[in-house]
Amino acid sequence: MAQEVRTVGQQAPQTTESGQRPAPRPVFLPPADIYETRDNIVVLAEMPGVAPDGVDITLERRVLTIRGRSATGDHAGYQRAYSEYADGDYERVFTLSENIDRDRIEATLKDGVLNLVLPKAESARARKIELKAT
Amino acid sequence: MTLSEFPRLGFDPFVELRRMQSEMNRLFSGFTPTTRDFPPINIWLGDNSVVVTSELPGVTPSDVTISLQEDVLTLEGARHPKQEQDANWQRQERSYGSFSRTVQLPFRVDADKVQARFNNGVLEIELQRLEADRPKKIEIRAG
Numbered sequence: 001m002a003q004e005v006r007t008v009g010q011q012a013p014q015t016t017e018s019g020q021r022p023a024p025r026p027v028f029l030p031p032a033d034i035y036e037t038r039d040n041i042v043v044l045a046e047m048p049g050v051a052p053d054g055v056d057i058t059l060e061r062r063v064l065t066i067r068g069r070s071a072t073g074d075h076a077g078y079q080r081a082y083s084e085y086a087d088g089d090y091e092r093v094f095t096l097s098e099n100i101d102r103d104r105i106e107a108t109l110k111d112g113v114l115n116l117v118l119p120k121a122e123s124a125r126a127r128k129i130e131l132k133a134t
Numbered sequence: 135m136t137l138s139e140f141p142r143l144g145f146d147p148f149v150e151l152r153r154m155q156s157e158m159n160r161l162f163s164g165f166t167p168t169t170r171d172f173p174p175i176n177i178w179l180g181d182n183s184v185v186v187t188s189e190l191p192g193v194t195p196s197d198v199t200i201s202l203q204e205d206v207l208t209l210e211g212a213r214h215p216k217q218e219q220d221a222n223w224q225r226q227e228r229s230y231g232s233f234s235r236t237v238q239l240p241f242r243v244d245a246d247k248v249q250a251r252f253n254n255g256v257l258e259i260e261l262q263r264l265e266a267d268r269p270k271k272i273e274i275r276a277g
Contacts, residue, residue, distance in 0.1 A: 004225075031227040037220055044216065046191035046228055048255035073256070075185055078178035081240070085174035085189050112191035112255015 005063065005093040026088035030068065030114075034094070041098060041118040047090045048112035049073065055114060057107055062096045066114065099123060172233045173209065173257075182263040184239055191255035192228070200250055200259060205239040207259065242267045 030045040047055070049070035056067040068090040099121035106117040178185040186207060190198065198211035212232040243261040250259045 031229075032225055033216075033223070033228050034225040035218060035221040035223045037218065037222070042218070042221075044192075044228065046255070048189040048191040049253075051254055071254070073176065073187060075178045075180075078180045078183075078185055080176065081179040081184075082175070082177040084171075085176060109254070111194060111252065112189070 003095045003097070005095055026086055027091050028088050029092050030066070030090040032092065032094075036098075039119060041096060041100070041120065043094070043114070043116040043118070045090070045092065045114040045116070046112065047109075047114055049087065050090065050109065050112065050114075052109045055107070055109055057105075057114075057116065059100060059102055059105070059118075062099070064094045064096055064116075064118070065091070066093075066116070067091050068114070171235060172229070173235060175209075175235060175237060177237070179240065182268055184241070184243070184261050184263070186237060186239075186259045186261070188235070188257045188259075189255065190252075190257050193255070193257075195252055198257065200248075202243065202245050202248060202261075205242045207237045207239055207261070208234065209237075209257070210234045 030047050032046070033044040035042050043064070043066070045066055045068075047068040047070070050068035051071055054069040054071065056065075056069075058065045070087055070089060073087045096118070101119045101121045104119045108115045173188040173190050176187045178187070188209060190211075193211060193213055197213070198209060201208045201210070210233070213228075213230045215228075215230045239261065242264045244264050247262040248259065250257065252258075
């Protein structure tokens with residue numbers, strides 16, 4: 001089971017290496033699919049425009065934080081004429097109900113979708129219990 | 135027939151009308167433009183070219199068809215859910231199924247010079263203005 005943690009208020013923008021604050025960008029909640037199999041919890045989050053090196057995933061105890069920074073969609077020499085979506089960053093926090101084997105977490109980013117496979121820790125896995133014949 | 139007779143019939147048209155009205159109000163109060171068309175599109179204009187970008191997370195190039203007729207660009211395709219055996223779903227926020235968007239471009243474009251690429255779930259289509267359609271500078275001859 002994964003419970004979403006709603007963050008109240010936005011964090012102050014981090015300063016870049018040059019010490020300048022980047023222009024404020026909107027932060028989106030990426031839509032996510034989460035399912036559980038016998039061995040894993042799988043999180044699929046939509047983060048279009050984010051390159052693999054723009055993803056930051058942290059797991060602290062059972063709190064999973066997903067962050068993605070999208071590349072700017074600006075086109076040199078072009079003027080924005082019509083807009084239905086904005087560039088921005090993605091951030092979402094979930095609390096997991098299972099202990100995770102953090103050494104075997106697998107994260108891939110394909111076509112703008114983050115695929116996170118979180119293997120359940122040995123102790124959290126469902127075990128089949130044999131009934132003893134009496 | 136008087137009003138007082140209606141309840142005896144088990145049906146009061148005025149009660150029914152008021153119920154319908156409140157039902158309509160309820161329906162339309164939820165009618166906000168938050169239900170966006172998919173996929174969302176941005177259009178960028180250059181001097182003699184136009185770039186259409188669209189957020190299509192999870193869509194592969196083989197899932198989408200781009201077609202062009204005169205100055206109308208159409209994106210069609212489908213998003214397929216991941217098939218997983220014995221999955222216990224806890225959250226399903228992504229949507230799946232077929233989609234179609236039509237965009238009217240600001241000018242006619244050359245269908246032979248269209249470039250489309252996918253970049254991290256963002257489709258980018260670059261179209262060049264038709265040569266014959268470009269604005270021409272007209273010289274004024276000295277009379």
